[in-house]
Amino acid sequence: MIEIKDVTKTYQTGDIAFQALKGVTFTIKEGEFVAIMGPSGSGKSTLMHILGALDTPTSGKYYLNNQDVSKLSEDHLADIRRDQIGFVFQSFNLLPRATVLRNVMVPLIYAEVKEEERMTRAKEALKAAGFDESHFLHLSNQLSGGQIQRVAIARALVNNPKLILADEPTGNLDTKTGEIVLGTFQRLNEELGRTIILITHEHDVAEHAKRIIHIRDGLILSDSKTHNRRVIKHS
Amino acid sequence: MKTIDILHETYAALASNKVRSGLTMLGIIIGISSVIAMVSIGQGAQASIQSSIQSIGSNLILIMPGQQRAPGAQVSAARGSARSLTLADSEAITKDITLAKAVAPETSSRYQVTSKGKNSNTSIVGTVAAYPSVRNVEMDMGTFISEQNVKSLSKVAVLGATASEDLFGLDANPVGQTIRINSVVFKIIGVTKAKGGSGFGSQDDMIFIPITSAQRFLAGDDYVSTISVQAKDSESMAEAQQQITDLLLKNHHITDPTLADFSIMNQADILATASSITGVFTILLAAIAGISLVVGGIGIMNMMLTTVTERTREIGLRKAIGAKRADINIQFLIEAVMLTFVGGVIGVLLGWGISIGISATGLIQTQITLSSVLLAFGVSAGIGIIFGYYPARRAAMLNPIDALRYE
Numbered sequence: 165m166i167e168i169k170d171v172t173k174t175y176q177t178g179d180i181a182f183q184a185l186k187g188v189t190f191t192i193k194e195g196e197f198v199a200i201m202g203p204s205g206s207g208k209s210t211l212m213h214i215l216g217a218l219d220t221p222t223s224g225k226y227y228l229n230n231q232d233v234s235k236l237s238e239d240h241l242a243d244i245r246r247d248q249i250g251f252v253f254q255s256f257n258l259l260p261r262a263t264v265l266r267n268v269m270v271p272l273i274y275a276e277v278k279e280e281e282r283m284t285r286a287k288e289a290l291k292a293a294g295f296d297e298s299h300f301l302h303l304s305n306q307l308s309g310g311q312i313q314r315v316a317i318a319r320a321l322v323n324n325p326k327l328i329l330a331d332e333p334t335g336n337l338d339t340k341t342g343e344i345v346l347g348t349f350q351r352l353n354e355e356l357g358r359t360i361i362l363i364t365h366e367h368d369v370a371e372h373a374k375r376i377i378h379i380r381d382g383l384i385l386s387d388s389k390t391h392n393r394r395v396i397k398h399s
Numbered sequence: 400m401k402t403i404d405i406l407h408e409t410y411a412a413l414a415s416n417k418v419r420s421g422l423t424m425l426g427i428i429i430g431i432s433s434v435i436a437m438v439s440i441g442q443g444a445q446a447s448i449q450s451s452i453q454s455i456g457s458n459l460i461l462i463m464p465g466q467q468r469a470p471g472a473q474v475s476a477a478r479g480s481a482r483s484l485t486l487a488d489s490e491a492i493t494k495d496i497t498l499a500k501a502v503a504p505e506t507s508s509r510y511q512v513t514s515k516g517k518n519s520n521t522s523i524v525g526t527v528a529a530y531p532s533v534r535n536v537e538m539d540m541g542t543f544i545s546e547q548n549v550k551s552l553s554k555v556a557v558l559g560a561t562a563s564e565d566l567f568g569l570d571a572n573p574v575g576q577t578i579r580i581n582s583v584v585f586k587i588i589g590v591t592k593a594k595g596g597s598g599f600g601s602q603d604d605m606i607f608i609p610i611t612s613a614q615r616f617l618a619g620d621d622y623v624s625t626i627s628v629q630a631k632d633s634e635s636m637a638e639a640q641q642q643i644t645d646l647l648l649k650n651h652h653i654t655d656p657t658l659a660d661f662s663i664m665n666q667a668d669i670l671a672t673a674s675s676i677t678g679v680f681t682i683l684l685a686a687i688a689g690i691s692l693v694v695g696g697i698g699i700m701n702m703m704l705t706t707v708t709e710r711t712r713e714i715g716l717r718k719a720i721g722a723k724r725a726d727i728n729i730q731f732l733i734e735a736v737m738l739t740f741v742g743g744v745i746g747v748l749l750g751w752g753i754s755i756g757i758s759a760t761g762l763i764q765t766q767i768t769l770s771s772v773l774l775a776f777g778v779s780a781g782i783g784i785i786f787g788y789y790p791a792r793r794a795a796m797l798n799p800i801d802a803l804r805y806e
Contacts, residue, residue: 216719218799238724242718245720246721246722259713259716260415266411270717271720271721273400273408274717274726276401
């Protein structure tokens with residue numbers, strides 16, 4: 165489903181060029197749960213931006229569902245993000261002063277989904293993310309960190325994307341809430357068969373995935389199945 | 400992105416910061432309402448001046464004594480002191496100009512007028528029987544001066560409505576009573592109806608007496624100050640004016656028309672001159688009010704730029720979940736237009752209220768025209784687009800990665 169071939173990315177700041185990715189190659193199949201792990205400055209964020217169609221590589225190829233995404237224009241990338249990718253960010257990025265339901269429905273606005281259908285799909289997504297129905301009409305700034313991240317997960321699910329990209333989803337959460345959120349990802353992966361890519365710098369977090377791609381200084385250090393995988397039991 | 404969704408997003412965004420949206424809108428409200436109010440004052444003034452010019456008669460040609468200038472000399476006497484028209488001129492016009500329907504010569508001068516215990520300084524107009532038909536004067540009580548009165552130098556007077564009120568009080572019937580004009584006793588035979596209008600010298604604060612009596616008992620000469628000629632119809636005005644000019648030049652033995660010792664104008668000229676003056680006046684008022692509208696527009700731009708900065712992360716998120724540049728652009732543009740449009744609607748209503756209030760004070764009858772309302776709407780929507788364009792474009796051009804990282 166995802167094919168990354170010799171991808172490099174160079175940032176040009178004035179006269180200084182900085183190569184964040186120095187040739188990365190891997191494939192991810194549908195239904196996988198992969199963690200991309202590396203310390204800050206390793207190039208994992210750059211990789212996340214390219215995987216998420218937020219940015220294009222300087223050289224190399226990126227195929228998403230057999231479509232070459234590496235040379236698309238900004239508006240075409242927006243279409244890819246809208247239809248095929250769901251994002252979960254470290255800082256949640258919910259709309260303040262909007263209800264939970266409305267936050268989840270925002271992607272559907274850009275996909276021009278019919279008004280009647282939006283509500284049904286938003287509710288389904290919230291349930292899938294394990295969000296308590298009694299809080300659907302709460303404002304997003306009245307929720308706890310764990311609840312907020314579930315809303316963000318529901319928002320990422322609502323367009324039925326093939327790929328869910330989670331960028332440090334537990335970075336702003338305490339360990340216990342983080343575990344619950346990671347458990348949600350595991351459940352989405354196993355029960356609903358969603359492809360999930362988890363970007364993190366923490367080994368503990370990465371161990372919740374089935375496969376870990378280790379990245380350092382813009383190169384892949386290792387790419388293997390997770391030993392001692394942590395599985396969160398969900399009720 | 401569907402239109403209804405854009406409107407919904409816009410409403411949500413504006414409602415989330417009501418105070419700021421309200422204050423920004425206030426700039427537009429003040430701008431639009433002052434434009435509406437100012438233009439309504441200008442147009443009201445224009446209408447009132449036009450109606451008072453029209454109230455002095457219809458198809459009117461006015462002949463007044465003009466500059467008396469010796470050939471070659473640049474010294475000219477002031478118009479008021481010029482004495483070049485006489486009753487003979489008026490009679491010649493009556494006799495020779497067939498296009499003239501009625502001719503009314505008049506003398507006009509201010510004298511001290513006394514009635515029982517009351518004293519006033521009023522314009523005394525000496526004129527003839529044709530005056531009411533030429534100058535649109537209607538009688539309230541009694542009769543106007545007759546031809547017989549003029550022939551026999553009768554000491555009779557017709558009071559204007561205001562003059563009657565000043566000398567005899569409101570709702571009194573002074574017909575049959577006497578007044579003294581410059582110590583000469585005149586008998587009142589009538590009172591005219593009020594014409595209203597105060598723009599062009601009140602037509603009501605006058606006392607009419609036979610022109611012959613005015614010349615004999617008050618002025619002591621036989622000059623007239625104005626000859627009013629009513630043309631047959633509006634088409635024959637220009638021709639009648641030309642014929643009168645030729646006749647008077649001939650009678651006054653003047654060969655060079657530029658040296659004419661009288662000036663002649665018709666009502667249309669006066670109207671056009673007054674209209675152009677009030678038009679400039681209206682534009683001036685609108686321009687001053689327009690400045691506040693521009694200031695309001697800059698307020699909109701300022702707020703939109705602040706909003707874009709504040710909502711950088713939201714913009715980043717929207718882009719990440721699939722919003723295109725055009726979606727972001729239109730959303731922020733509509734926000735600005737919405738502010739100015741709603742501000743415009745409130746501004747029009749407020750301006751309307753102000754102009755009704757001004758009318759109610761009685762100072763001036765204001766007039767709101769559809770064109771000024773439409774213009775105000777157009778301008779306010781235009782301001783939204785112009786001042787919203789740059790902030791919206793800035794929002795649309797944001798890179799989603801940088802926007803998401805923005806702290």
